[in-house]
Amino acid sequence: MCAVYLALACVQLFRPPIVGLSDNGDFPKVLGQLDICDPHENDHYGYVISRFKIDPECRWDSGLTSSEMALVQGVKQVAEWNDRNEISVQGEGKAHLMVLLAALAILLWASHESRPVLRFGLPPLVVLIFSDVAYVAYLNSFYMDAAAMVFLLLTLSLACAATLRPRAWVAIAFGIAAGFFTMSKSQHALLGPLLAALAWWFAWSAPRGADRRFLWPARLWLASGAAAIVATGAMVSLTTAEYTTYPLYNLIFFSLAKQSPEPAKTLAELGLPPSYLPLVGTHSYSPNVPASEGPWEAAFLASTSYSKLVVYYLHHPGIALDRLWETLSVDAPGIRPGDLGNYGPKAGYPVGTMAHHFNVWSNLRSWLFRSVPLHAMAFYLLVAGGCVWCMFRPRVAAQWPFYPIALVLVLCGAIEFGCGALLDCLETARHLFLFHVITEMLIVCVVAGLMCRTAERFHGRPNHADG
Numbered sequence: 001m002c003a004v005y006l007a008l009a010c011v012q013l014f015r016p017p018i019v020g021l022s023d024n025g026d027f028p029k030v031l032g033q034l035d036i037c038d039p040h041e042n043d044h045y046g047y048v049i050s051r052f053k054i055d056p057e058c059r060w061d062s063g064l065t066s067s068e069m070a071l072v073q074g075v076k077q078v079a080e081w082n083d084r085n086e087i088s089v090q091g092e093g094k095a096h097l098m099v100l101l102a103a104l105a106i107l108l109w110a111s112h113e114s115r116p117v118l119r120f121g122l123p124p125l126v127v128l129i130f131s132d133v134a135y136v137a138y139l140n141s142f143y144m145d146a147a148a149m150v151f152l153l154l155t156l157s158l159a160c161a162a163t164l165r166p167r168a169w170v171a172i173a174f175g176i177a178a179g180f181f182t183m184s185k186s187q188h189a190l191l192g193p194l195l196a197a198l199a200w201w202f203a204w205s206a207p208r209g210a211d212r213r214f215l216w217p218a219r220l221w222l223a224s225g226a227a228a229i230v231a232t233g234a235m236v237s238l239t240t241a242e243y244t245t246y247p248l249y250n251l252i253f254f255s256l257a258k259q260s261p262e263p264a265k266t267l268a269e270l271g272l273p274p275s276y277l278p279l280v281g282t283h284s285y286s287p288n289v290p291a292s293e294g295p296w297e298a299a300f301l302a303s304t305s306y307s308k309l310v311v312y313y314l315h316h317p318g319i320a321l322d323r324l325w326e327t328l329s330v331d332a333p334g335i336r337p338g339d340l341g342n343y344g345p346k347a348g349y350p351v352g353t354m355a356h357h358f359n360v361w362s363n364l365r366s367w368l369f370r371s372v373p374l375h376a377m378a379f380y381l382l383v384a385g386g387c388v389w390c391m392f393r394p395r396v397a398a399q400w401p402f403y404p405i406a407l408v409l410v411l412c413g414a415i416e417f418g419c420g421a422l423l424d425c426l427e428t429a430r431h432l433f434l435f436h437v438i439t440e441m442l443i444v445c446v447v448a449g450l451m452c453r454t455a456e457r458f459h460g461r462p463n464h465a466d467g
Contacts, residue, residue, distance in 0.1 A: 020140030175224030
């Protein structure tokens, strides 16, 4: 199955014309700190640029931290060993693909001793979903979300391995993968504690006995959870004031105050005096706005904050509900960013052209969001209810041993969706990318549960290897 996925991914990533995701201006946030830049200075916006030069003159410190930089550093090191002064986007695609293949290999190993319906039914579903161009295109890019996707897939495949074939190395690898995911992007650091809770659940459910060797699995899982918490704290502490200011600035001035019949009152509720009124209607990318000025940022963040924003939503639940509905019905169908092209400038396609192959799954999911937006809410609520039911019904839990993973995914997806809807207002559809990835993983968990139920019905009560 790994070979099948590799073939499907390689056809898209490395066979001309290659498929990737064009830069919307975020690549320098990762590449600049490693002395790498686009030699054309992004003259081909909307096209996938293949080659990026390595030059000290490319240096630009965005102040951001991401595990995506570790992957880029590896690609850069290989280039320097071969006396090359450039890297390719396909090189980064190979780095992402290696992590993703490791996740798939672990999933195959974990299900090897399970009933045939799970062993042979689950991997094809994973391949179908994640060979879709909506996800493969991210591999040929330098977006932080690319690292978030592959490391989250690796983390969750290790969680499945802990459920089906628990081993000491699985606990260690889970902590490392969770740390890399948590460090992928500041917005995703909020999910670190949930991954830590999952690790601690595995610690609680580890075998117990008088023999000291039974203590090691629990201790390793406790350490893995602690690693996820440490990574979360580190990521929060490393987030710059500028990175915190931009989304808040956009939401307040370009959305909430702009759409309010009384902008001054809205600003006052958010802690801002009338002197900020001239900024209403602007966003952080508007010319001559002060959002990137250090002293202004400090004064702005001293006056308002995300906690005040939460209080504002609590006082105006109608506004929060409107934003949630708009995100669900308008932004969520955009699983593939419509303003980012998938081809290079030499492929012969107009700027911003999206690939129209390997897109059956993402088209189906987009159609569902457009036709029945509430299906996502119903799905999440049903899965959450099933997880809670498993917590109080051991017999049901035995039929769906993946329920702790599913519960964590439900909470992670809800957080990603809520943050995308309520804490920012620019490029909301693209900022829902990880929400869609999490939803795909949740679908896999639910299908795995149905397969376990089928195996139990036809073969009797499942043993541990049945999963």
